[in-house]
Amino acid sequence: MHVEIITIGNEVLSGRTLDTNFAFLARALEEASVPIGWHSTVGDTAERIADALRRALDRADGVVLTGGLGPTPDDITRKVVATTLGRPLQLDDTVLAGIRERAKRSGRKLPASIEGQALLPRGATVWPNPLGTAPGLLILEDEKPVILLPGVPQEMEALATAFVVPYLRERTGVAVESFTLRTAGVFESQLHERIGNLPQGWPGATLAYLPSYFGVDLRVTATGPDADLVRSVATRAHAELSARVGPVVYAEGGRAIEEVVGEALVAKGWHIATAESCTGGLLARRLTDTPGSSRYFERGFVTYSNASKTQLVGVDAGDLEAHGAVSAPVAEQLARGARARAGVELGVGITGIAGPDGGSEEKPVGTVFIAVSSPRGEAVRRYRFMGTRRTIRERAAQTALDLLRRELAGLPLDAKLEG
Amino acid sequence: MHVEIITIGNEVLSGRTLDTNFAFLARALEEASVPIGWHSTVGDTAERIADALRRALDRADGVVLTGGLGPTPDDITRKVVATTLGRPLQLDDTVLAGIRERAKRSGRKLPASIEGQALLPRGATVWPNPLGTAPGLLILEDEKPVILLPGVPQEMEALATAFVVPYLRERTGVAVESFTLRTAGVFESQLHERIGNLPQGWPGATLAYLPSYFGVDLRVTATGPDADLVRSVATRAHAELSARVGPVVYAEGGRAIEEVVGEALVAKGWHIATAESCTGGLLARRLTDTPGSSRYFERGFVTYSNASKTQLVGVDAGDLEAHGAVSAPVAEQLARGARARAGVELGVGITGIAGPDGGSEEKPVGTVFIAVSSPRGEAVRRYRFMGTRRTIRERAAQTALDLLRRELAGLPLDAKLEG
Numbered sequence: 001m002h003v004e005i006i007t008i009g010n011e012v013l014s015g016r017t018l019d020t021n022f023a024f025l026a027r028a029l030e031e032a033s034v035p036i037g038w039h040s041t042v043g044d045t046a047e048r049i050a051d052a053l054r055r056a057l058d059r060a061d062g063v064v065l066t067g068g069l070g071p072t073p074d075d076i077t078r079k080v081v082a083t084t085l086g087r088p089l090q091l092d093d094t095v096l097a098g099i100r101e102r103a104k105r106s107g108r109k110l111p112a113s114i115e116g117q118a119l120l121p122r123g124a125t126v127w128p129n130p131l132g133t134a135p136g137l138l139i140l141e142d143e144k145p146v147i148l149l150p151g152v153p154q155e156m157e158a159l160a161t162a163f164v165v166p167y168l169r170e171r172t173g174v175a176v177e178s179f180t181l182r183t184a185g186v187f188e189s190q191l192h193e194r195i196g197n198l199p200q201g202w203p204g205a206t207l208a209y210l211p212s213y214f215g216v217d218l219r220v221t222a223t224g225p226d227a228d229l230v231r232s233v234a235t236r237a238h239a240e241l242s243a244r245v246g247p248v249v250y251a252e253g254g255r256a257i258e259e260v261v262g263e264a265l266v267a268k269g270w271h272i273a274t275a276e277s278c279t280g281g282l283l284a285r286r287l288t289d290t291p292g293s294s295r296y297f298e299r300g301f302v303t304y305s306n307a308s309k310t311q312l313v314g315v316d317a318g319d320l321e322a323h324g325a326v327s328a329p330v331a332e333q334l335a336r337g338a339r340a341r342a343g344v345e346l347g348v349g350i351t352g353i354a355g356p357d358g359g360s361e362e363k364p365v366g367t368v369f370i371a372v373s374s375p376r377g378e379a380v381r382r383y384r385f386m387g388t389r390r391t392i393r394e395r396a397a398q399t400a401l402d403l404l405r406r407e408l409a410g411l412p413l414d415a416k417l418e419g
Numbered sequence: 420m421h422v423e424i425i426t427i428g429n430e431v432l433s434g435r436t437l438d439t440n441f442a443f444l445a446r447a448l449e450e451a452s453v454p455i456g457w458h459s460t461v462g463d464t465a466e467r468i469a470d471a472l473r474r475a476l477d478r479a480d481g482v483v484l485t486g487g488l489g490p491t492p493d494d495i496t497r498k499v500v501a502t503t504l505g506r507p508l509q510l511d512d513t514v515l516a517g518i519r520e521r522a523k524r525s526g527r528k529l530p531a532s533i534e535g536q537a538l539l540p541r542g543a544t545v546w547p548n549p550l551g552t553a554p555g556l557l558i559l560e561d562e563k564p565v566i567l568l569p570g571v572p573q574e575m576e577a578l579a580t581a582f583v584v585p586y587l588r589e590r591t592g593v594a595v596e597s598f599t600l601r602t603a604g605v606f607e608s609q610l611h612e613r614i615g616n617l618p619q620g621w622p623g624a625t626l627a628y629l630p631s632y633f634g635v636d637l638r639v640t641a642t643g644p645d646a647d648l649v650r651s652v653a654t655r656a657h658a659e660l661s662a663r664v665g666p667v668v669y670a671e672g673g674r675a676i677e678e679v680v681g682e683a684l685v686a687k688g689w690h691i692a693t694a695e696s697c698t699g700g701l702l703a704r705r706l707t708d709t710p711g712s713s714r715y716f717e718r719g720f721v722t723y724s725n726a727s728k729t730q731l732v733g734v735d736a737g738d739l740e741a742h743g744a745v746s747a748p749v750a751e752q753l754a755r756g757a758r759a760r761a762g763v764e765l766g767v768g769i770t771g772i773a774g775p776d777g778g779s780e781e782k783p784v785g786t787v788f789i790a791v792s793s794p795r796g797e798a799v800r801r802y803r804f805m806g807t808r809r810t811i812r813e814r815a816a817q818t819a820l821d822l823l824r825r826e827l828a829g830l831p832l833d834a835k836l837e838g
Contacts, residue, residue, distance in 0.1 A: 013455055015445025016629055018437060022460075026434025036432055038467070041441075041458035048457070055474075210435055274700075274721070280707025281693075281700030284721040288699025291775055291808055293723075299731065300721030302693070302703040308718035308761065312731075342727065356710055389710060 001172050002037030003029065004060035006052050008067035008077055009151055010043045021066045021149075021156050028160055032169040033176045033223045044074045050084045053146070062144055062168065067151030069134040071114040077148060078119065078137075085141055087121040095126060099133045124148075127163040131155045136163055145171070175227035177234035181241060183248040184215035184257065184402040185415025191216055194244050194417045202237045204230065213387070213394050214257070215402075218245065248415050250405055257401045258286045264408035265296035265346070270374075272404070273342035274300040275313050275334035277325065278352040278368060283397045298342045303334065313337025313349075324363070326351050328380045331369035335380075339373045346407070347373040348400055354389045368396045372407050379413050420591050421456030422448065423479035425471050427486035427496055428570055429462045440485045440568075440575050447579055451588040452595040452642045463493045469503045472565070481563055481587065486570030488553040490533040496567060497538065497556075504560055506540040514545060518552045543567075546582040550574045555582055564590070594646035596653035600660060602667040603634035603676065603821040604834025610635055613663050613836045621656045623649065632806070632813050633676070634821075637664065667834050669824055676820045677705045683827035684715035684765070689793075691823070692761035693719040694732050694753035696744065697771040697787060702816045717761045722753065732756025732768075743782070745770050747799045750788035754799075758792045765826070766792040767819055773808045787815045791826050798832050 005025055011017040019041065026036050037060055042048040049068070056063040068077030082089045096118035103110045117134045120126070127136035129150065136159040137148040147164055149156045169176060183191065188211045195218075199207040205222035220241065222234040242249065250257050265272060274284050284300035287293060301312045306325055309315040315333040323329050334349025352368030359365035364384070371380035381403070385395040406413050424444055430436040438460065445455050456479055461467040468487070475482040487496030501508045515537035522529045536553045539545070546555035548569065555578040556567040566583055568575045588595060602610065607630045614637075618626040624641035639660065641653040661668065669676050684691060693703050703719035706712055720731045725744055728734040734752040742748050753768025771787030778784035783803070790799035800822070804814040825832050 013445065013458060014449050015442040015447075015455075018439065018442050020437065023434040023437050026432065028434075030433050036434075038471075039432060039460035052457075276700075279704070280712070280716070281695075281703030281719055281721065284700030285698070285704050288721075288723065289809070293699070297699070298724045299727035300700055300719075300723070302700065302707075302719030302721070304707065304713055304719070305717050312718065390708070 001061045002035050002059075003062045003064060003168065004038045004040065004056040005036060006049075006056060006063060006065045007039070007041040008044065008049055008065060009041075010074070012067070013041050013043045021151065021153055024153070024157055025064060025066070025160055025164075028165050029168065031176070031178050031219075031221065032165045032172075033174055033221060034165075034168045034172055044068060044076060046076055046080050046083075049077060049080045053081065053084050057141060057144060057146070060144075062147070062171070064147045064149065064164065066149045066156055069117065069148060069150045070152075071111060071116060071133075073113075078117075078121065081139070081146065081148060082121040085121060085139065085146070087123055087139065089119040090122050092118050092120045092126065095120065095135055098128070098135075102133055127159055129155050130158050130162075138163075138167070174223045174225060175230040176221065176223050177230050178219060178221040179234065179238055180217050180219045180253055181245060181249045182215060182217050182251045182253075182255070182257075183245060184250050184398060186216070186248050186417060188216050190417060191218065191245060191248075195241070198240055198244065199237070201240075202233050205233050205237050207237075207241075213391050214398050215250070245417060247411070248417060250402060256289075257398065257405060259290050261287070261401055261404050261408065262290045262293055262296060264405065268345075268408065270346050270408070271296050271298040271342070271344035272346040272348070273298050273338040273344050275303050275309075275338035275347070275349045276300065277303055277309070277334070277350060278354045279350050279393050279397050279400075280304065282393055283348070283350060283400050286397055286401065298344045301334075301338055301341075309334065313341055326353055326363055326367060326369065328369050328371075328382065331371040332373070332378060332380045335371035335373040336378060345374060346404065348404055349373075350396055350400055352383075352385075352392075352396055354392045354396075356389055366392050368392070368399075370396065370400050370403055372403050372413070374407055376407065376410070381413065420480045421454050421478075422481045422483060422587065423457045423459065423475040424455060425468075425475060425482060425484045426458070426460040427463065427468055427484060428460075429493070431486070432460050432462045440570065440572055443572070443576055444483060444485070444579055444583070447584050448587065450595070450597050450638075450640065451584045451591075452593055452640060453584075453587045453591055463487060463495060465495055465499050465502075468496060468499045472500065472503050476560060476563060476565070479563075481566070481590070483566045483568065483583065485568045485575055488536065488567060488569040489571075490530060490536060490552075492532075497536075497540065500558070500565065500567060501540040504540060504558065504565070506542055506558065508538040509541050511537050511539045511545065514539065514554055517547070517554075521552055546578055548574050549577050549581075557582075557586070593642045593644060594649040595640065595642050596649050597638060597640040598653065598657055599636050599638045599672055600664065600668045601634060601636050601670045601672075601674070601676075602664060603669050603817060605635070605667050605836060607635050609836060610637065610664060610667075614660070617659055617663065618656070620659070621652050624652050624656050626656075626660070632810050633817050634669070664836060666830070667836060669821060675708075676817065676824060678709050680706070680820055680823050680827065681709050681712055681715055683824065687764075687827065689765050689827070690715050690717040690761070690763035691765040691767070692717050692757040692763050694722055694728075694757035694766070694768045695719065696722055696728070696753070696769060697773045698769050698812050698816050698819075699723065701812055702767070702769060702819050705816055705820065717763045720753075720757055720760075728753065732760055745772055745782055745786060745788065747788050747790075747801065750790035751792070751797060751799045754790035754792040755797060764793060765823065767823055768792075769815055769819055771802075771804075771811075771815055773811045773815075775808055785811050787811070787818075789815065789819050789822055791822050791832070793826055795826065795829070800832065 339347025758766025774784035
């Protein structure tokens with residue numbers, strides 16, 4: 001079974017809107033072991049949409065179309081699908097009642113055109129949209145599913161998760177179990193070396209290495225006709241993979257490292273303070289991305305100038321002079337000072353050269369010192385990150401979060417595969 | 420003339436890699452008035468790539484393929500194109516010499532397979548890659564250009580900018596002039612009302628409204644057979660549009676507002692300090708995104724707890740009690756305190772409710788107070804931003820940057836279309 005995804009919309013075809021809908025759908029379907037064969041993008045043009053649909057029905061075993069289900073005149077997907085498949089639009093009373101109910105609840109005056117969203121191609125099954133007025137639609141055309149989804153990302157994602165993925169997964173007739181282990185602090189090649197041929201012992205399962213500047217995610221997907229067997233393979237794969245890479249795993253599934261750090265802080269009843277130079281507030285921003293972070297994030301210092309390092313967190317002016325602002329003693333004093341001045345249990349300090357200028361032979365661009373201070377003690381580490389100013393800053397913040405996670409968990413600070 | 424873009428790569432088809440290459444190419448070609456008719460994505464499979472290429476040659480006037488030009492076994496684009504077009508691969512000595520030269524300069528031992536990148540379909544024109552070993556290739560197949568670009572974004576972008584866009588633009592036979600005015604602080608509907616039918620007076624030119632949470636960009640593209648006429652229409656459009664919306668324009672082209680603020684600070688010889696609560700360091704991070712920002716960014720306070728607001732920048736505890744942390748007096752004292760404690764000319768304070776919890780009837784989620792303090796005086800504004808925790812924080816930071824820009828330029832603080 002191969003599915004084709006068709007994205008519809010001038011804003012996507014013009015490159016103004018990144019097609020995150022496609023990426024979401026493709027990832028969700030891949031995890032459910034529904035293979036994507038093709039992806040096409042067309043503008044809001046009847047002829048192009050019809051052509052893409054016919055072609056997809058010709059070569060794929062199922063089609064998912066996203067976009068063009070809204071109430072404005074350029075939203076023509078429903079109409080084009082109806083014409084192309086010879087299934088005239090018919091008013092669906094239940095959908096209409098739902099639209100009117102939603103309009104009433106919103107208290108806003110909605111344009112009459114919105115009721116056009118209750119006109120559905122004959123024989124379509126309705127998948128109710130929990131977040132909007134345009135439902136998802138399923139049409140079986142010669143046994144091939146044709147699925148229509150709205151282009152608004154949240155609505156598309158809700159419908160894909162609730163209906164599309166389970167439905168297509170069911171149709172593949174195979175059982176699927178998957179899990180993801182998120183690692184930080186080691187390279188893909190090191191993981192590869194450590195894991196070796198392990199996956200060969202997992203019948204029907206594959207291991208994907210997914211690197212980004214947040215680290216390397218390891219995703220295992222087990223599939224097969226026998227659900228019990230698939231489950232047991234996945235369970236064994238989880239145990240064996242964890243035994244090999246456990247020391248560098250910071251989370252499972254889609255959880256971000258700042259959430260893991262936040263939960264550990266709450267669990268210990270600790271608070272945290274940051275002192276950042278080269279990351280300029282990025283670490284504080286990430287720690288406060290999580291809702292409810294005021295339970296553990298006390299304050300942050302963005303100590304960009306040398307004067308601010310001394311005045312705000314008490315970095316010694318002599319050390320700044322002797323070792324430079326980018327140095328181990330300064331990072332340590334940033335962490336220690338942040339912790340002491342804020343009166344909290346955990347302090348972290350970052351100082352480095354994000355570039356593109358400011359590097360030297362001794363301290364090239366990408367050199368970053370990160371220090372942690374807690375009741376367990378103090379430690380500082382030196383790193384050399386590669387990339388642009390942006391990725392160096394991102395990697396520095398991610399590495400600091402991993403150090404904090406290790407400190408909170410009572411683990412050795414250095415990411416090592418063999419522990 | 421309609422062009423088709425084909426993205427090649429399993430990592431894109433699986434949704435793991437967002438197709439930013441397509442978005443970049445599409446935007447660049449749109450600005451050059453080269454219309455994109457279709458976009459397709461296929462995996463690293465010979466049959467699928469060949470099929471997509473044949474189909475594109477069938478329906479489009481030109482094809483751009485990205486990806487699959489690297490040295491690894493799954494990079495098969497050159498080979499498939501050679502086979503599909505009946506143009507056997509031939510060794511290009513100049514390209515080979517370039518590859519060897521680059522390998523030597525890098526000082527690294529490169530795999531022998533990298534020399535396979537010098538095998539080109541017969542009759543291909545070489546566009547040298549300034550950043551890597553895989554050159555861009557142009558093949559004219561029955562007068563239709565078939566263009567091959569590497570998938571590494573920086574290399575693709577460099578080749579697209581230097582060769583692809585000018586080449587295809589030339590082929591369209593039309594002259595193009597375009598410009599973008601970036602606005603902040605007003606809604607698309609307000610701009611629409613103010614601009615009205617103005618573009619109808621610009622023969623051959625179109626105006627696109629491009630909203631994001633950084634504001635609304637206005638892009639004008641003038642095209643036509645007569646280059647002089649096109650230029651004069653664009654010049655007039657620029658003058659007329661600027662006259663209507665000038666007061667809310669913060670930049671032209673692709674410049675970010677933090678760069679504009681940074682340049683104004685340098686020009687005045689001023690320094691800045693930030694005090695942020697709900698944005699948690701995001702404003703400091705944006706101000707320090709720009710290389711060289713240490714020339715004007717002195718320090719930042721992330722005053723998340725009430726205690727930190729009082730201790731770090733001297734917010735009055737009584738005001739915190741009486742008005743709450745999210746209030747005009749607290750925002751003012753954050754701005755004033757940041758400026759005074761850092762000993763700089765410009766201070767900015769932000770306090771608000773980013774959500775998803777913590778809202779009340781009087782101060783719902785999205786309520787944000789932003790204050791500015793400078794030798795010109797002090798001011799505070801109240802906003803209500805819509806969206807998720809993330810977008811509320813992004814909008815608050817963007818609005819703060821626009822207030823700073825206005826303060827630095829001596830403009831009235833409030834974004835108003837009619838000056």
